[in-house]
Every structure is written in C-alpha cells, then in structure tokens.
Amino acid sequence: MGIDALVFDFDGLLVDTETASLRVWQHLWRGHGLELDVSTFFAPHGGDVIAQRYAGLAAAVGPSFDQEASHASRLAYRDEVHATLELAAGIAGWLDEARDLGLRLAVASSSHRDWVVGHLARVGYLDRFELLACGDEVGTVKPDPAVYLLALDRLGVRAERALAFEDTVHGVVAARAAGLRCVAIPHPHADPAAFTAAERVLTSAAEVSLASLLGLD
Structure with a gap:
C-alpha cells in the first residue's frame, strides 16, 4: 500500500465506548421503568449529543424527571462500566x-x-x-x-x-x-x-x- x-x-x-455508552443510557432509562429506542441512539456525526439524550429521557419520564440526580447516576454507572473496557x-x-x-x-x-x-x-x-x-x-x-x-x-x-x-x-x-x-x-x-x-x-x-x-x- x-x-x-x-x-x-x-x-x-x-x-x-459506543456499546458502553448504549449500556449506560439503557441503565438510566430502565431505572425509570422505560426502554431506550436503540434505533435512534447513535448520532450520524461525531458531536456531543448528551443534551439531546437528556431531553429525550426528560420527555419520556415527564415532570418528575430530576436531571441532576440522573446525571450523577449516569456518571457513577459509566465509571463502573468504563473500568472494565x-x-x-x-x-x-x-x-x-x-x-x-x-x-x-x-x-x-x-x-x-x-x-x-x-x-x-x-x-x-x-x-x-x-x-x-x-x-x-x-x-x-x-x-x-x-x-x-x-x-x-x-x-x-x-x-x-x-x-x-x-x-x-x-x-x-x-x-x-x-x-x-x-x-x-x-x-x-x-x-x-x-x-x-x-x-x-x-x-x-x-x-x-x-x-x-x-x-x-
């Protein structure tokens, strides 16, 4: 060549980290008794989509959604998953x-x-x-x-x-x-x-x- x-x-x-990210967000959604739509999870670009993902979860959960608590939970589980990669x-x-x-x-x-x-x-x-x-x-x-x-x-x-x-x-x-x-x-x-x-x-x-x-x- x-x-x-x-x-x-x-x-x-x-x-x-792609599969790890999916696993982490699925964990977060399941904590609310919901299932994440995998078909729309991966963005067609390399940019940051965290805000959009939280917005999607907030819309699915409703008025009771606490983003600060969800963010802390996501980071804790993400660190646990990443330690195995x-x-x-x-x-x-x-x-x-x-x-x-x-x-x-x-x-x-x-x-x-x-x-x-x-x-x-x-x-x-x-x-x-x-x-x-x-x-x-x-x-x-x-x-x-x-x-x-x-x-x-x-x-x-x-x-x-x-x-x-x-x-x-x-x-x-x-x-x-x-x-x-x-x-x-x-x-x-x-x-x-x-x-x-x-x-x-x-x-x-x-x-x-x-x-x-x-x-x-």
Whole structure:
C-alpha cells in the first residue's frame, strides 16, 4: 500500500465506548421503568449529543424527571462500566505489528482530548501513539474532515501515505474527505452494508494481521 502512518478513530474503534455508552443510557432509562429506542441512539456525526439524550429521557419520564440526580447516576454507572473496557479485539496485535514495521501512529477523534488520553492511559497504550488530534482542537467534527487534516498536518504526512481506521459511516466520510483511504471495523450497532466508501470492511482487527492488510506478508 505504500503507507507511512496509520490514523485511528478512538470511540468504538480502539475502545468500544459506543456499546458502553448504549449500556449506560439503557441503565438510566430502565431505572425509570422505560426502554431506550436503540434505533435512534447513535448520532450520524461525531458531536456531543448528551443534551439531546437528556431531553429525550426528560420527555419520556415527564415532570418528575430530576436531571441532576440522573446525571450523577449516569456518571457513577459509566465509571463502573468504563473500568472494565480494554482495547478492542485484535487492536493490541496491530499496534505491536505497526511498531515492528516502523509505522507512525496517530488518533483522529471527535471526542475531547482528555477523554481520549484518559482511556488510552488507563489501558496502557497512550505512549504507542505519536500524536492525537481531537474534537476540541477543531471547529467541526466528523463527518467534516477537519480532525483528519489536523492529524495529517501534525504528522507531516501526505494523505496518500496514511491509512485511516473507522467504526462509523460518518468517520469514513471524514477520512475520505481528507484524502485518506479508510478501513472500516463497524461497531456492533452499525450496519456493515452502509460502509460503501471504505477500502475494506472487517468484523474486527483480529480478522487479519496488519501486515496482511497492508499487503506486506
């Protein structure tokens, strides 16, 4: 492929915080005797949707809804769930291969830097990435390509010499708009058939070695 750098999305790709988020919000809704509509849960963009999610829960609960208490409950349960999260299947192996192959590694995420840093530090892989480009450093989030363009600028690498990895359709759109080829590993609640713009769609990083994916074996 002629690749010098790999640029990874974070949420749902390196660590499955997407499923964790769904689990946390389902827990919150069930605490009110309600079921969350999973079909509308995941936003078609990388922006912050917390306010909208609370608004939806408030409308479902009615006048008795206490957002302050619900927020405290959500954060407590979220911390409990997040403490169990590790790198997604196969990712650790890919990072080891990338190191051995001399490939540069970066993260391009719509999430804030402290979120990405906190999780990667907790699982012990923060130092594997040369740099991070995050949502609080750009004016627009995915599907806008800004965060990928920032990552490429910081790497000093041309788009055609980098390969992106994404778990959402809007992430693939962002990577392609920045000029990168992109491999998709859809998170468990995404439709793999929707990833038509991806170079390749995998079920997980454990499906194939990185060297094979890059055509190096």
